[in-house]
Amino acid sequence: MRFRRLKDFLASRLMLSATVFSTLLVILIAVGLYFKSRPILSVQPLSKLLFSSSWHPLNGEFGLSSFLLGTLWVTGVAMIIAIPLCLLTSIYLAEYAPRRVRGIVKPMIDLLAGIPSVVYGLFGILLIVPLTKSIASAFGSTTNGYNVLSGGIVLAMMVFPVIIAISTEVIESVPYGMREASLALGSTKWQATKLVVSRGALPGLIAAIVLGFTRAFGETMAVLMVVGNVAKAPSSVFDPAYPLPALIANNYGEMMSVPLYGSALLFAALVLLVVVFLFSLVARTILLRVERGYQVG
Amino acid sequence: MDRRSLEEKLFKVLMIASTLIVVGSLFALFSAIVLKGAPALSLSMITQTPQGGYYLGKGGGVLNAIVGSLYLGIGATILALLIALPVALFLQKDYIGRSRFATITRLSLDVLWGVPSIVYGAFGFIIMVYLGIRASLLGGIIVLMLLELPIMIRALDEVVRRVPQELKDESYAMGATRLETTIKVVFRQILPGAVTGVLLAFGRGIGDAASILFTTGYTDRLPHSLFDPVASLPLAVFFQLGTPFPEVQQRAYASAVILLVIVLLLSIISRLLTRRFTKYVIR
Amino acid sequence: MTLLKPYISVEGLNVSYGKCPALQNITMQIPEKQITVIIGPSGCGKTTLLKCLNRLIDLTEGVKLSGRVFVDGVDIYSSRGVDPAQIRRKMGFLSQRPFPLPMSIYDNVAYGLRLNGLKDKLKVDAVVEHHLKLVGLWEEVRHRLKSPAWNLSAGQQQRLCLARSLAVEPEAILGDEPTSALDPMSSQRIEKIFLELKSQYTIVVVTHILRQAKRLADYVIFLYLGKLIEHGPARSIFENPKEPATQAYIRGEIS
Numbered sequence: 107m108r109f110r111r112l113k114d115f116l117a118s119r120l121m122l123s124a125t126v127f128s129t130l131l132v133i134l135i136a137v138g139l140y141f142k143s144r145p146i147l148s149v150q151p152l153s154k155l156l157f158s159s160s161w162h163p164l165n166g167e168f169g170l171s172s173f174l175l176g177t178l179w180v181t182g183v184a185m186i187i188a189i190p191l192c193l194l195t196s197i198y199l200a201e202y203a204p205r206r207v208r209g210i211v212k213p214m215i216d217l218l219a220g221i222p223s224v225v226y227g228l229f230g231i232l233l234i235v236p237l238t239k240s241i242a243s244a245f246g247s248t249t250n251g252y253n254v255l256s257g258g259i260v261l262a263m264m265v266f267p268v269i270i271a272i273s274t275e276v277i278e279s280v281p282y283g284m285r286e287a288s289l290a291l292g293s294t295k296w297q298a299t300k301l302v303v304s305r306g307a308l309p310g311l312i313a314a315i316v317l318g319f320t321r322a323f324g325e326t327m328a329v330l331m332v333v334g335n336v337a338k339a340p341s342s343v344f345d346p347a348y349p350l351p352a353l354i355a356n357n358y359g360e361m362m363s364v365p366l367y368g369s370a371l372l373f374a375a376l377v378l379l380v381v382v383f384l385f386s387l388v389a390r391t392i393l394l395r396v397e398r399g400y401q402v403g
Numbered sequence: 404m405d406r407r408s409l410e411e412k413l414f415k416v417l418m419i420a421s422t423l424i425v426v427g428s429l430f431a432l433f434s435a436i437v438l439k440g441a442p443a444l445s446l447s448m449i450t451q452t453p454q455g456g457y458y459l460g461k462g463g464g465v466l467n468a469i470v471g472s473l474y475l476g477i478g479a480t481i482l483a484l485l486i487a488l489p490v491a492l493f494l495q496k497d498y499i500g501r502s503r504f505a506t507i508t509r510l511s512l513d514v515l516w517g518v519p520s521i522v523y524g525a526f527g528f529i530i531m532v533y534l535g536i537r538a539s540l541l542g543g544i545i546v547l548m549l550l551e552l553p554i555m556i557r558a559l560d561e562v563v564r565r566v567p568q569e570l571k572d573e574s575y576a577m578g579a580t581r582l583e584t585t586i587k588v589v590f591r592q593i594l595p596g597a598v599t600g601v602l603l604a605f606g607r608g609i610g611d612a613a614s615i616l617f618t619t620g621y622t623d624r625l626p627h628s629l630f631d632p633v634a635s636l637p638l639a640v641f642f643q644l645g646t647p648f649p650e651v652q653q654r655a656y657a658s659a660v661i662l663l664v665i666v667l668l669l670s671i672i673s674r675l676l677t678r679r680f681t682k683y684v685i686r
Numbered sequence: 687m688t689l690l691k692p693y694i695s696v697e698g699l700n701v702s703y704g705k706c707p708a709l710q711n712i713t714m715q716i717p718e719k720q721i722t723v724i725i726g727p728s729g730c731g732k733t734t735l736l737k738c739l740n741r742l743i744d745l746t747e748g749v750k751l752s753g754r755v756f757v758d759g760v761d762i763y764s765s766r767g768v769d770p771a772q773i774r775r776k777m778g779f780l781s782q783r784p785f786p787l788p789m790s791i792y793d794n795v796a797y798g799l800r801l802n803g804l805k806d807k808l809k810v811d812a813v814v815e816h817h818l819k820l821v822g823l824w825e826e827v828r829h830r831l832k833s834p835a836w837n838l839s840a841g842q843q844q845r846l847c848l849a850r851s852l853a854v855e856p857e858a859i860l861g862d863e864p865t866s867a868l869d870p871m872s873s874q875r876i877e878k879i880f881l882e883l884k885s886q887y888t889i890v891v892v893t894h895i896l897r898q899a900k901r902l903a904d905y906v907i908f909l910y911l912g913k914l915i916e917h918g919p920a921r922s923i924f925e926n927p928k929e930p931a932t933q934a935y936i937r938g939e940i941s
Contacts, residue, residue, distance in 0.1 A: 128512060222610025223611065225662055231644075324519020379522050
């Protein structure tokens with residue numbers, strides 16, 4: 107018996123170390139990136155790094171604002187496309203779709219989640235880039251197709267599975283009795299969905315959207331391949347942009363040759379980390395409140 | 404009354420349209436890639452490494468990338484599993500369950516889940532420089548392991564949580580230790596879900612490019628040692644696409660098809676295995 | 687006691703979930719403006735029967751239904767011209783566990799009114815107040831009408847659900863074991879309200895508590911294993927049950 111207890115004790119100590127490691131990992135990454143950002147932070151004020159738009163590494167200028175704006179533009183377009191589509195699809199799957207349809211569609215959407223980033227990029231080049239070209243000409247603008255809109259559309263596709271999976275689950279978990287209550291008062295199914303279920307599921311839906319935003323914000327490869335990579339803040343969806351992750355990915359080679367370049371890029375990575383951290387915190391807090399019983403029952 | 408039913412009909416149409424768009428985009432993606440890549444897909448693509456002048460249009464294949472990706476993926480997944488499983492088990496009520504520690508852990512795992520792969524790549528790069536490792540198979544495995552870790556922990560955690568406490572209590576009532584209960588009861592229960600989780604993480608690891616961009620390097624040869632750079636399918640796609648030769652660009656699409664096939668296979672295998680293992684799960 | 691005019695009339699109702707029959711050939715009538723109690727052991731189809739009366743059964747997947755249910759003379763399952771939403775508005779429904787809607791107390795009661803297009807704030811205020819008073823909640827919540835409904839106790843929530851149902855001026859109230867999730871005091875209050883309301887509304891209550899049935903019932907329907915065994919005025923059922931199954935149930939031998 108002693109031996110068994112010893113094994114149990116050792117095992118739980120091992121598990122503890124693994125868990126501590128996993129918990130500390132975020133901090134490790136943050137600290138590591140911060141240390142490597144120190145060189146540039148000591149030379150340039152934070153405000154200049156974040157808000158200046160002049161990016162001339164050879165002259166020692168590392169203003170990140172055009173990249174930050176580029177990221178926001180692309181992510182924004184992606185969310186504008188994704189949110190209505192995903193919410194409508196989730197409601198359909200959770201409330202209206204016949205069981206068979208649900209059984210086929212859900213795995214398909216999960217499949218979207220597994221497709222590698224580069225493949226999305228290829229698809230973007232094949233179909234989306236020409237698409238935005240024609241859309242632009244219909245609006246009277248010209249573009250070679252590598253622009254914010256292309257990036258946004260591809261990004262939206264990548265974000266579909268995340269938002270839909272969480273939203274569907276949240277809507278399904280609204281207690282049945284609530285729908286019954288609404289219907290028993292004489293509402294139609296749609297009114298029940300619109301007025302009651304969506305209210306009950308709201309926090310979870312917000313969390314899903316925030317998580318989708320987080321995923322979109324940091325996505326690198328696919329966007330890089332279709333967004334144009336021009337270091338100027340876009341002024342329309344038909345302009346090219348240069349999101350932050352693409353900046354880091356594209357300029358890795360130069361990191362070693364130009365002084366402070368590496369530090370600037372790693373600082374950019376730190377910025378990404380901080381944003382993701384904040385958004386994840388928000389989403390998880392909302393979801394925790396939902397679990398604890400914001401809803402009735 | 405008419406306005407109500409009009410609204411309902413309108414939204415029903417919108418909902419179905421949305422679903423069709425979402426599912427349709429999946430089909431569009433598959434068809435586009437397969438149609439463009441299938442012509443260039445030949446046996447030599449899968450069985451040969453790039454011969455001289457491959458990137459100029461001459462012969463060879465992407466075997467280096469296929470094998471490289473498999474090594475990277477398997478290595479990273481195994482390492483990640485070694486850490487993820489204990490963590491997922493530790494998060495049970497039996498160990499630290501509802502404590503503050505568990506909440507903090509889950510929170511940081513959430514953040515890790517959202518960390519972009521490029522940041523993992525950057526961090527991995529820092530570590531490698533610090534340890535003196537250069538861009539290599541080892542570097543890639545380390546970075547991919549970090550990337551896969553939160554995904555795997557989350558998936559395993561969800562399955563472990565579903566194990567009914569009564570089942571475990573019965574084991575404890577017979578005098579078993581937590582470790583024994585875990586191995587004898589929990590493992591069997593979580594098997595199907597765990598398989599899915601592991602394969603999910605594996606698929607993510609194999610498909611990622613941003614994190615291995617500067618930590619793995621690239622080479623035309625098959626992997627020889629842990630400390631040599633290694634090729635990978637995502638990067639193979641990327642580099643082949645970047646050449647000015649249409650034949651090589653076509654091969655990029657073919658490599659993408661290979662990647663898609665792998666992802667599809669993983670999905671199908673995980674579903675099949677889940678169904679098979681669910682026989683052993685107690686409801 | 688003479689049987690008054692029936693408000694609901696069921697003819698040959700058969701309900702099955704997939705292959706399992708839940709209700710077999712039910713034919714019965716529910717008298718107007720009285721309290722009818724449906725009793726029987728658990729799982730015998732009482733809830734199913736209740737949900738058939740206001741077509742709430744439509745929500746359940748895989749249900750096959752045949753037969754006719756007349757509410758106030760209209761067959762609610764006839765294939766033409768019947769709007770389930772209208773039917774349901776005629777009948778308030780209380781479920782086993784109180785389900786306040788995810789909104790404020792005020793909005794809960796006002797929900798049904800707004801569904802029907804009532805927008806005048808003063809009128810809505812008046813209706814809300816009136817019905818909260820009716821269920822005895824007004825004094826308890828008047829100062830926090832805008833606070834979320836889920837912060838109320840279970841007993842208060844169930845009374846709120848009752849107020850909500852009454853606000854749309856139904857003709858009947860259906861209760862599916864409405865006090866089973868409540869403490870004895872709250873249960874008592876709900877029972878008292880039912881007794882007060884029966885002069886204006888037809889009330890149908892499902893319960894598995896025999897004592898509650900005896901307290902409330904004017905008319906009793908006994909269901910066993912999906913079949914209608916016996917029905918009649920309360921006194922004759924409780925004091926003089928004719929069927930052996932009924933006798934066994936009243937005596938407490940089956941539950």
